Amino acid sequence: MEAVNQILVQMDQTISTPTLDLVCNICPKCGTPTEHIVKLFGKKKKVGVNCRCKALELQEKEELERYQEQMRKLERLRACSLMDESFKNSKFENWEHTALNQKMFELGKEYCDNWEKMKAENIGMTIWGDTGIGKTYLSFCIANELLSKGVSVIATSSINLINQIYESYGRVGALGEVEIIRQFEHASLVIIDDLGAEHNGKSGKEKQIIYSVIDARVRAKKPLIITTNLSTEQLRNKMVGVDGVERTYDRMMEICPPVKVKAEPRRQAIGVKKTAILGSLLN
Ligand SMILES: [Zn+2]
Known part of the structure; x- marks a missing residue:
């Protein structure tokens, strides 16, 4: 019993160590991290980042907006043509x-x-x-x-x-x-x-x-x-x-x-x- 308690205490300490706190979340869809670790004033800190599928989604949205702007421009020119x-x-x-x-x-x-x-x-x-x-x-x-x-x-x-x-x-x-x-x-x-x-x-x-x-x-x-x-x-x-x-x-x-x-x-x-x-x- 003594030995088991000893192990439980050790596990508890391990779990609460700062390094394990800084495990980054992974996107369940694409499997790439949604967080990064940065060092700020000597301390490690987690910051959110775009996982691969989120980055792709944003890129597609930007491309769509650019395309729509181009179409609006062409539409204005067509009105003069x-x-x-x-x-x-x-x-x-x-x-x-x-x-x-x-x-x-x-x-x-x-x-x-x-x-x-x-x-x-x-x-x-x-x-x-x-x-x-x-x-x-x-x-x-x-x-x-x-x-x-x-x-x-x-x-x-x-x-x-x-x-x-x-x-x-x-x-x-x-x-x-x-x-x-x-x-x-x-x-x-x-x-x-x-x-x-x-x-x-x-x-x-x-x-x-x-x-x-x-x-x-x-x-x-x-x-x-x-x-x-x-x-x-x-x-x-x-x-x-x-x-x-x-x-x-x-x-x-x-x-x-x-x-x-x-x-x-x-x-x-x-x-x-x-x-x-x-x-x-x-x-
Ligand atoms: Zn993702």
Whole structure:
């Protein structure tokens, strides 16, 4: 009896020793510790930590939140875009190749394949050429290709852009003009199709809207792609403001060097360096 009591006392002492108190809990689900031991002011202390399944759960939650934020961002950009049926079907894999449009296909494809460089060097372009050769299709193919890679793109026509801003006036719940312009500033790439097709009212408001967007892109140092049926000369005349100043055209040429499609890309005095880079993509 004496001996048994002795053992019980010893066991009691063992159990109450500080080292055994510091045995860390294990998660019954994943079998990894939910606690760690740290030394604080010379004393050992237990602190809670995430076991493997908890850490995974948190990581998944973070990824979901990031994804949802990305989706919300894309949704805002989509609200500024012209996302109709023709847009959805404009994809490089649906391209109908002809001898004439092969250079256009290569231009678009190379632009997308070199997107990181285009973005870093702020290279856009003014794609100009005759009506009906597929400039809209080309620009929307670029938009879809980059959207599918998670790049934020706004693709719209100049008419749609102006209408959108007019519609925003005094409409509750709609994006206001400032917010619309801000979206055009935030997107990684903006595509304005058929610039010059818009009607210019006497107020000059349409020119002002186009200028605001182009200026926002120049200031944000982000690329802009424009398509137009007008020659650079005609476009310049169209862009001249009510004050007779060619500022919109000049700003545009800073970031969108002209590329004539259907023929070899044409070198222009303005934006020669950027044109050269675009040209080298085609060789
Ligand atoms: Zn666990």
